[in-house]
Amino acid sequence: MKRIPQIVLLVLISFSAIGCFEDNDDTPITTEQINDFVWRGMNRFYLYKDDVPDLANDRFSNSSNEYTDYLNSFSSPEELFENLIYKRKAVDRFSWIVDDYIALEEFFKGISVSNGMEFQLFRFASSGSDRYGVVTHVLPNTSAEANGVKRGDIFYGIDGTQLTSSNVSQLVNQNNYTINIGTYNDNGTPDTDDDFVEPTTQSISLTKAQYTKNPILVNDVLSVSGKKIAYLMYNGFTGTDQFNSELNSAFGTFKNAGANELVLDLRYNPGGSVKTAILLAGLITGQFTGEIFSTEEWNDEFQEALENEDPELLINRFVNNNDGAPLNSLNLSKAYILTTGRSASASELVINSLRPYIEVIQIGTTTAGKYQASTTLYDSPDFRRDGVNPSHTYAMQPLIFKSLNVNGETDYFEGLSPNIVVGEKVNNLGILGDVNEPLLAAAISHIDGTSKSFLHKPDYLEITNGSEDFDDFEIGMYQDKELPLNVLNINSFE
Numbered sequence: 224m225k226r227i228p229q230i231v232l233l234v235l236i237s238f239s240a241i242g243c244f245e246d247n248d249d250t251p252i253t254t255e256q257i258n259d260f261v262w263r264g265m266n267r268f269y270l271y272k273d274d275v276p277d278l279a280n281d282r283f284s285n286s287s288n289e290y291t292d293y294l295n296s297f298s299s300p301e302e303l304f305e306n307l308i309y310k311r312k313a314v315d316r317f318s319w320i321v322d323d324y325i326a327l328e329e330f331f332k333g334i335s336v337s338n339g340m341e342f343q344l345f346r347f348a349s350s351g352s353d354r355y356g357v358v359t360h361v362l363p364n365t366s367a368e369a370n371g372v373k374r375g376d377i378f379y380g381i382d383g384t385q386l387t388s389s390n391v392s393q394l395v396n397q398n399n400y401t402i403n404i405g406t407y408n409d410n411g412t413p414d415t416d417d418d419f420v421e422p423t424t425q426s427i428s429l430t431k432a433q434y435t436k437n438p439i440l441v442n443d444v445l446s447v448s449g450k451k452i453a454y455l456m457y458n459g460f461t462g463t464d465q466f467n468s469e470l471n472s473a474f475g476t477f478k479n480a481g482a483n484e485l486v487l488d489l490r491y492n493p494g495g496s497v498k499t500a501i502l503l504a505g506l507i508t509g510q511f512t513g514e515i516f517s518t519e520e521w522n523d524e525f526q527e528a529l530e531n532e533d534p535e536l537l538i539n540r541f542v543n544n545n546d547g548a549p550l551n552s553l554n555l556s557k558a559y560i561l562t563t564g565r566s567a568s569a570s571e572l573v574i575n576s577l578r579p580y581i582e583v584i585q586i587g588t589t590t591a592g593k594y595q596a597s598t599t600l601y602d603s604p605d606f607r608r609d610g611v612n613p614s615h616t617y618a619m620q621p622l623i624f625k626s627l628n629v630n631g632e633t634d635y636f637e638g639l640s641p642n643i644v645v646g647e648k649v650n651n652l653g654i655l656g657d658v659n660e661p662l663l664a665a666a667i668s669h670i671d672g673t674s675k676s677f678l679h680k681p682d683y684l685e686i687t688n689g690s691e692d693f694d695d696f697e698i699g700m701y702q703d704k705e706l707p708l709n710v711l712n713i714n715s716f717e
Contacts, residue, residue, distance in 0.1 A: 251614075252612070252614035252615050254295075254297075254298070254299060254300065255291065255294045255295050256614075257300045257602070257615055257617050258294040258295075258297055258300055258303045259294055260300075260602040260612070260617065261300050261303050261304050261307070261320070261617075261619065262278075262293075262294065262303065262307070264600040264606055264619055264621070265278055265304070265307045265619070265621060266278050266280070267525070267606070268521075268522070268525065268598070268600065268606070268621060268623045269307070269309075269318075269522060269621050269622070269623070270315075270521065270522055270595060270621070270622040270623055270624055270625065271309035271314065271315060271522070271622070272522040272523075272524070273522060273523055274309045274310075275307055275308075275309050277293075277306065277307060278307060300320060300322075300617055301320055301322075304318075304320040304619065315595075315622055316593075317568075317593060317595060317597065317622060318597065318619075318620065318621040318622050319619075319620050319621075320617065320618070320619045320620070321617065321618055321619075321620070322615075322616060322617050323616050324599065324601065324616050324617070324618035325616060327599065327618060327620075328599075331461070331462070331495075332435070332461065332463050333435050333436045333437070333438070333459065333461040333463065333466065334433065334434070334435050335433075335434060335436070336398075336431045336432065336433055336434065337362060337365060337431055337432070337434040337436070338365060338366045338367050338429040338430055338431045338432075339361055339362035339363075339364075339365020339366055339367035339368055339372070339429075339434070340358055340361060340362075340365075340367040340372050340402075340429060340690070341358070341359050341360050341361070341362065341491065341689075341690045341691075342356045342357060342358050342359055342378075342689070342690045343356070343357050343359055343565070343688070343689050343690070344356050344357075344386070344391065344687045344688040344689070345357060345649060345687060346388075346687055347415070347416070347418055347419060352387045352388045352389065353385060353386065353387055354386040354387060354388060354391055354687060354688075355377060355378065355379045355386060355405065355420045356377065356378045356379075356386065356402070357375070357376070357377055357649045357652070358372055358373065358374055358375060358376040358377075358378075359374060359491055359652070359689075359690075360374050360440060360458075360491070360655060361373060361374065362434065362436060362440075365432075365434060366429045366430045366431070366432070367429055370427050370428065370429065371427065372402075372427055372429070374652055374654065374655065375649075375652045376402075376404060377404065377405045377406065377407055377420055377649070378402035378403055378404055378405065379403055379404075379405040379420045379422060380402070380403035380422075381394040381395065381397075381400050381401065381402055381403065382394070382400055382401050382403075383401075383403060388687070391688070391693075392693055395690070395693050396693055398430065398431045399428070399429070399430050399431070400428075400429060401426045401427065401428045401429070402426060402427050402429065403422065403423075403425075403426050404423050404425040404426060404427065405420040405421055405422050405423055406420065406421045406423060407420060407421075407649060407650040408420070408421050409650060436458070436459065436461070437466065437469070438457055438458050438459040438460065438461045438466055438470075438492075438495075439455065439456070439457060439458075439466075439469060439470065439473055440456045440457075440458050440655070441454065441455070441456040441488070441655050441656040442454065442455045442456070442473045442476065442477075443656050444476070444477060444480040444482050445658060445667075447658060447667055447670070447671060448670075448671040450483060450484055450670060450671065451480055451481050451482045451483055451484065452482065452484040452485070452486060452667065452670060453474075453477035453480075453482035453484065453485045453486070453553070454485075454486045454488065454656055454663065455473060455477075455485070455486070455487055455488060456488040456490075456655055456656065457470075457487065457488065457489060457492055457503070458491050458492050459492055459493065459494075459495050460492070460494055460495030460496045460497075460499040460500055460503075460569040460570075461495055461496065461499070462495060462496025462498050462499045464546065466499075467498075467499055467502055467545050467546075468545065468548070470499070470502065470503065470506065471502070471506065471545050471548065471550060471551055472551075474506040474550070474551040474552070474553065475551035477551070477553060478551045478552075478553060482553060483555075484555075484557075484559070484670050485507060485553060485555055485558045485559065486559045486560075486561065486663060486666045486667075487503075487507070487558060487559065487560045487561070487573075488560075488561045488655070488662070488663070489560055489561060489562055489566045489570040489573075490561050490562055490563040490565065490566060490587055490647075490662065491563070491565050491566075491689070492565070492566055492567070492569075492570045493565060493566075493567045493568065493570075493591075493691050494567045494568025494569035494570055494571075494572075494593065495568070495569050496569065497517075497539065497569060497572065497596055497626075499569065500569040500572045500573050500576075501516050501517075501539055501540075501541065501542055502542065502545055502550070503573055504516055504541060504573055504576060504577055505541050505542045505543060505550050505552060506550050506551065506552055506553065507552070507553060507555055507558050507577065507581075508541065508552060508553075508554065508555060508577070508580065508581060509543065509550065509552025509553065509554040510552075510554050511541040511580055512540075512541050512542065512543040513540055513541065514540060514541050514580070514629070515538055515539075515540060515541075515629040516539045516540055516541050516576050516628075516629075517538075517539045517572060517575075517576045517626045517627060517628055517629075518537055518538050518539070518626070518627045518628075518629075518631075519537045519538075519539070519596075519624040519625070519626060519627075520537075520624055520625050520626075520627060520633070521537075521623060521624045525623075555581060556581050556582065557581055557582040557583075557584065558577065558581060558582075558583055558584070559584045559586060559666040559669070559670070560573070560574055560583060560584070560585050560586070561585075561586050561587050561662045561663070561666065562574070562585055562586070562587040562588065562589075562590050562639070562641060563587050563588050563590075563646075563647065564588055564589060564590065564591055564638070565591065565689050565691075566587075566590040566591060567590060567591035567592075567593045568591070568593040568594075568596070570590065571590050571591070571592075571593060571594065571635065571638075571639055572594075572626055574590070574639055575594070575626070575628045575632060575633075575635065575639065576626075576628045576629070578628065578632075579628055579629045579630050579632075580629075584642050584643065584666070584669060585639065585640075585641040585642050585643070586641055586642065586643040586645055586662055586665050586666050586669075587641050587643075587644075587645055587646070587647075587662055588641060588644065588645075588646050589637070589638040589639065589640050589641065590635075590638040590639045591638055592635055592636045592637050592638035592639075594625050594626055594633050594634060594635055594636075595622040595623075595624065595625045595626070596622065596623060596624055596625070596626060597620045597621055597622050597623060598620070598621075598623050599618050599619070599620055600618060600619040600620075600621065601618050602615065602617060602618075643665055643669065645661055645662050645665045647661065647662065648661070
């Protein structure tokens with residue numbers, strides 16, 4: 224089960240303790256009824272349905288008792304949901320279920336609780352449990368910014384307790400805590416095996432509050448060697464009208480400045496809206512309107528229903544407008560994209576879908592490897608938000624299709640590999656947007672032709688976690704166009 228948010232954003236539904244929940248009208252609903260919603264939704268939409276025997280259409284006899292007994296054999300909706308997941312670690316790492324879809328909807332709008340400190344966790348020894356955190360960036364107008372936290376700060380403990388693999392989740396999920404600052408010591412050698420963090424007496428207190436994250440962290444136009452280089456650090460495909468409009472405006476600034484090169488920084492971007500990914504691709508290009516950006520591959524039964532009813536529903540095309548507003552497209556034939564292992568889903572969708580059309584030079588390290596998309600399923604007759612069962616607030620976010628580019632390329636489970644390998648060094652992160660920041664500098668050196676080597680030796684430490692791993696919900700790649708009612712009505716398998 225995903226964690227309940229630490230600060231209540233909205234009035235939450237109260238649940239009774241033993242297999243029974245109450246709504247605002249005191250109408251009880253049983254675990255069996257919620258489990259029925261879980262099974263029906265997974266049977267209808269789950270991408271890997273054909274690989275899960277318990278989701279087969281003929282799994283249960285005509286006797287209602289067999290199905291009821293099955294539902295009642297699971298003590299919670301979460302337990303049933305996990306039982307229906309296909310190879311959780313090896314294949315489906317990204318489907319999830321929540322018990323509070325109201326907070327989930329706020330999260331998809333970029334609203335959560337945060338102290339503004341975004342970080343990554345590392346370890347020195349491959350077998351050790353101790354961890355230390357490195358601040359990757361600080362969100363504006365937050366506690367972290369007000370208290371002087373900055374990119375590159377290293378903390379080894381919280382409230383005086385050393386970070387470990389077993390306690391870090393509990394420590395960082397407090398509403399208020401103090402980070403204990405350390406300094407990085409490379410022991411005078413280039414080898415990272417003998418590096419360590421020295422404790423200091425400095426500490427910084429942080430407080431979480433409700434916060435709306437703007438996915439645009441840095442946008443600027445750099446003048447280098449006679450070239451105008453647009454730089455955009457984009458940290459989430461948050462598909463709201465406001466943020467999509469701001470993205471279009473940022474490209475308007477690039478266009479008005481005469482930018483003829485683009486460095487798109489997705490190194491910390493975990494993904495999000497497919498619609499926004501299509502929008503971003505159209506802003507980078509502009510010359511492929513109407514062409515296939517990506518296609519979708521659903522489970523066999525749903526795929527057949529979509530192909531028979533309306534095959535166009537399986538195709539996502541390049542666009543030239545944002546809800547009617549013309550896009551400020553740059554019409555580029557080449558783009559530089561910065562990535563790390565934290566770049567996932569919609570970030571990877573943009574890279575994979577642009578590659579058949581323009582030259583994409585990927586710089587950094589290999590991406591996360593998420594090519595599947597999910598959608599929010601509600602307990603309603605057609606699994607949409609309208610008509611939702613008022614007796615509970617469970618919803619599911621199962622994988623429903625995988626994305627392919629126009630050439631049919633998909634299944635990049637191991638991630639997308641960079642053309643130029645440059646890892647972030649925790650003792651030399653640099654300033655985001657500065658021409659000397661290592662990943663941006665690698666892109667600039669390739670743009671101006673001063674790059675000495677096309678492939679750089681990776682000399683970075685492995686990330687064990689990022690701050691987004693401790694959010695109440697995951698982002699991933701989600702489809703935000705409505706499920707087609709006509710296909711839903713045809714595609715009934717119960």
